[in-house]
Amino acid sequence: MKLLIAIVQDKDASRLSNDFIENDIRATRLSTTGGFLKSGNTTFMIGIDEERIDEVLSLIRESSHTRQQFMTPPVNLDAQLDSTSSYPIEVQVGGATVFVVPVEQFHQF
Amino acid sequence: MKLLIAIVQDKDASRLSNDFIENDIRATRLSTTGGFLKSGNTTFMIGIDEERIDEVLSLIRESSHTRQQFMTPPVNLDAQLDSTSSYPIEVQVGGATVFVVPVEQFHQF
Amino acid sequence: MKLLIAIVQDKDASRLSNDFIENDIRATRLSTTGGFLKSGNTTFMIGIDEERIDEVLSLIRESSHTRQQFMTPPVNLDAQLDSTSSYPIEVQVGGATVFVVPVEQFHQF
Numbered sequence: 078m079k080l081l082i083a084i085v086q087d088k089d090a091s092r093l094s095n096d097f098i099e100n101d102i103r104a105t106r107l108s109t110t111g112g113f114l115k116s117g118n119t120t121f122m123i124g125i126d127e128e129r130i131d132e133v134l135s136l137i138r139e140s141s142h143t144r145q146q147f148m149t150p151p152v153n154l155d156a157q158l159d160s161t162s163s164y165p166i167e168v169q170v171g172g173a174t175v176f177v178v179p180v181e182q183f184h185q186f
Numbered sequence: 187m188k189l190l191i192a193i194v195q196d197k198d199a200s201r202l203s204n205d206f207i208e209n210d211i212r213a214t215r216l217s218t219t220g221g222f223l224k225s226g227n228t229t230f231m232i233g234i235d236e237e238r239i240d241e242v243l244s245l246i247r248e249s250s251h252t253r254q255q256f257m258t259p260p261v262n263l264d265a266q267l268d269s270t271s272s273y274p275i276e277v278q279v280g281g282a283t284v285f286v287v288p289v290e291q292f293h294q295f
Numbered sequence: 296m297k298l299l300i301a302i303v304q305d306k307d308a309s310r311l312s313n314d315f316i317e318n319d320i321r322a323t324r325l326s327t328t329g330g331f332l333k334s335g336n337t338t339f340m341i342g343i344d345e346e347r348i349d350e351v352l353s354l355i356r357e358s359s360h361t362r363q364q365f366m367t368p369p370v371n372l373d374a375q376l377d378s379t380s381s382y383p384i385e386v387q388v389g390g391a392t393v394f395v396v397p398v399e400q401f402h403q404f
Binding site for chain 3: 289
Binding site: 079082084107108109110111118120130134137138141172173174175176177178179 | 296321323324340342396398399401402404
């Protein structure tokens, strides 16, 4: 048993959630926020047997595409920077980050 | 020191939270969503010394009961399935899932 | 690669979030609730190379100050206790709790 912590873009989360259900993978969903652009993302916690890790990783990879998107950067608190930096800019978003964490005990009550 | 990640039903969370306080167990609470029926649940993150793991597991087991409940399944996106599947159905809910994860360093500032 | 799970006070979270951005540390932010006084706090999940752990810990320590604050305790469900316990009390808040958790696999898609 391993714990997979997968951070994906909000737009990819619903499809991925359905993929998990179809493949009988129990995932717990957290609403999270990314560091850099403060955009919303979704974190899934998935407890899975070791032999199914690659299957889960494949589902995540297929559902999470990098893409171009316009975003408004967070309000700039540094007065030295140019005020135009609060206009929308095109950035590459998407993709997923996955941590596989060891589990010493697993219980279901 | 271990990190316990406990996912319980929303209905059981308040009682369990009080149990933790009464037993001087520090727990951080996250609002989460379950995979299958998209019902709300609550995840507790608990840092605990190894010799108290069984005590925490007992509290979780006592507070989390499986029970029958009516739920409306999520909207069905697969047109081939019968539309009646969006009516409430009786399901077994409750119970808890607990992961015990190793901790290499623990700091309090 | 390690996974740092850092629980800090809400008031310290924005500054710390900016510190992470300035130092090119990717952090995912969760809105969480503390156990004892039910006050809001913020949990950061940070994937970081082993040699940068001390740098991240220093940023967390510098941003998280213990301080005195008035708080209203949660409604007391135990009728035997005095009703005055629901008045605001002065408590020491702040500080941070950090768990460093091993990571067996790390993927970015």
